[in-house]
Amino acid sequence: MENEVKAPAGAVCAESGEERIPAVRMEGISKRFGHKTANENVSLEIYHGEILSLLGENGSGKTTLMNMLSGIYFPDAGSVYVDGKLVHIRSPKDAFDLHIGMIHQHFKLVDLLTAAENVILGMKGKRLLDLKSVRRRITEICERYGFEVDPDKKVYDMSVSEKQTLEIIKVLYRGADILILDEPTAVLTPQETRRLFGVMRNMKQDGKSIVIITHKLHEVMEISDRVAVLRKGEYIGSLLTKDTDPQQLTDMMVGHRVSLNIERPEPENLRKCLEVEHLTVIDSEGVTKLNDVSFTANGGEILGIAGVAGSGQKELLEVIAGLQNAQNGSSVIYTDMEGRTSSLLGLTPMEIKKLGVALAFVPEDRLGMGLVGDLDITDNMLIRTYMEGHGMFVDFKKPRHLAEEIVRELQVVTPGIDTPIRKLSGGNVQKVLVGREISGHPSLLMSAYAVRGLDINTSFMIYRLMNEQKKRGAAVIFVGEDLDVLLELCDRIMVLCAGQVSGIVDGRTATKEQVGLMMTSLGAGAAGAEEKEGAK
């Protein structure tokens, strides 16, 4: 593999037949955080008018590298050349002056301001604010590249995809010629992704250089001209997209051969575990988060839940876990292994636990709900079990054993079980969380975005663990965002759209387009699916 990774960047130059000066050249860039090396001696070129995919697993240093280009970090060593000239980018302002703009994964917008106000925020202007010309320029940019944004819309009224569009416009407004997009599709539906890719192609036509940070291979293949691969902070190589394939890229990314197929054992011994009927949730601001949701989760199968972010997935899981209240008329009935039923609605987590319901919950917000970042691994084990044992003092022996077991079994990379969990990488944090949750032998396992931000190996480990629970007879509810994964892993998929059930489809027969459509419009394409449900 070592020889194939040495694909020279000159390959691109050869195409045009002349030596082109790259828009950006990074040479020997290194960056360390404490003892951790984020980037080591990375060299990378970005050319005018190309879309470059920066591919790598989480924690491989993609974002850090690009943050050094956009002025968030300053490299410890190495140099950056823009249009052949040595530059020192010490702040985002320096980056903008060099026409480099970055669209971060977490939007940096002020909710209370309008689109236009957000665009000019932080820019030097004349004494009087001329919002009219700002609006005109925004409209110009929109027309030029095919965006749709209302300059007077408040950010809090915007959908995730609109916010992202606004971030891109913000960068273009400042005159960026080199755009860096950090995992832009993570929050988008397939349809929105397609629209974004269209815009990206328009920008490329206009001569802009675009870097897209991603770990999704099919996107790399679809959108980019060239791929640069990072692994563990080091530059592995770059290839022309047309000369490569997903398997080769995966191998470069991971460093060894991996199989890309998710296992899906046939469900056995199905038994009713959780029956949700007419579930309606209205939050404290009076917004309806879930509207008349009904479904059944069976022990022995994985029920996937698909939907655009914020379609009620979080509320659904939290109601079942006893963390949120539901409206009258809702019902959540749990059936245990012996067939006894009990209603979970209106119970606190403590009462659910006392009922003997072995409920495991891997929440979306790992460090904000499932774990405590400032506690070490042992103490994080206690979250579920600290009340066990007599007396007022905590028994540390069992959690310590459990921590050791999880670190060993799930290959958690950590200096020790005494390390505050905040110090671990995202994948290892998730291993600890999932490990703890399944250690209680759950009969119902709920997980929200369990593989978000995880590398391929860890993701596959999580799929394997989910499958193990399924085979054990647990009902697994898997809220996911990557439709490819949902369609490969789940037995059935419930699609949520704006808090309502758009339909429940068979994971083995449904297509990505079908699910994508159901995510955005209620009931679309679900008619056939529901019949299938009924036939079962």
Add this chain to the structure above:
Amino acid sequence: MIHISKRVDFEIFRGKAAWLNRYVGWAVRLIAVLLSLIVSGILIYSITKMNPVRVYATMVKGAFGSTRKIWAWLRDLVLLLLIAVGLAPAFKMRFWNIGAEGQVLAGGIATAACMIYLGSANIPTPLFLILMAAASMLAGAVWGVIPAIFKAKWNTNETLFTLMMNYIAIQLTSFFIPRWEHPKGSNTVGIINAGTQAGWFPKIAGSQYLLNVIIVAVITVAMYFYLCRSKHGYEIAVVGQSENTARYAAMNVKKVIVRTMTLSGAICGLGGFLAVAGADHTISTTTAGGRGFIAIIVAWLAKFNTLTMILISALLVFLQKGAVAIASEFSLSNDVSDIITGIILFFILGSEFFINYKIGFSKSSGKEA
């Protein structure tokens, strides 16, 4: 190029830190104290033209010059320590209790009331002490739990609330002073039960303040285990880090907040008992004397580890006493002692930055050309 990186490696429940960090921390603090002494030395010299070494000798003599002075140091140390220990659970829960001053005063009022109204009832001393301790803790607990209930129920801001409770306690003291005035017309409470010494801490092994030290030592150690080993301590740590996680862990967040603040207030109230029955034998609006605020510094510097608080309160009280000694020995105004204390605190607090962050210098800049 200078770059700053975070150094902390701190576990919030059991309070463990990597041993290396711990030594670095103490070394940095030591350097900070030395630097602060040098800076105050320069200041003293520029004002008085006196030899700073002599000035510091005065400081040490002022604090430790005699057995009586050492006991006074211990008395003030344990009072400050007790209040800091009382604040520890609240702060660990990220409940910004800046109302220790008021909680101490509330406890003090309760103690003084017991001494004045029951002083002539001939209650056996141990029983009387227990009664006063209970009364002071109850008063302090009430002062602490009111903001907690409001926080738990309506999510009010505890910082403002506890601060305002201080003023209520001060005004309440002012209200009682004319009623308990002695002698008449002095507008002070005077020494309570000066003749009978009813309700005063008894001398143990000839030492007037040994009981103070014993009480505080026991509570300090108990609080250490409560915070770092008990189920309640775990709940406090988790609620402090994230209420969502606490709810997820099936904890009753409201109950934990109210319970913890009851405890915090009660211990601070006990501080009032120590101040009134165990030290001053009187009460005034300055009985707490700003200790409720200095204790915040102690609690934070010790990262809520009550054992570390012993060292920090020892240092702070020494510095305070030394500064007062300098001011009186060299007939400088009292403000000078405040200035010196201020300089020292500035350095100690500033040193926390260097304890929490590592500053590195990169050598790469030369290579770029």
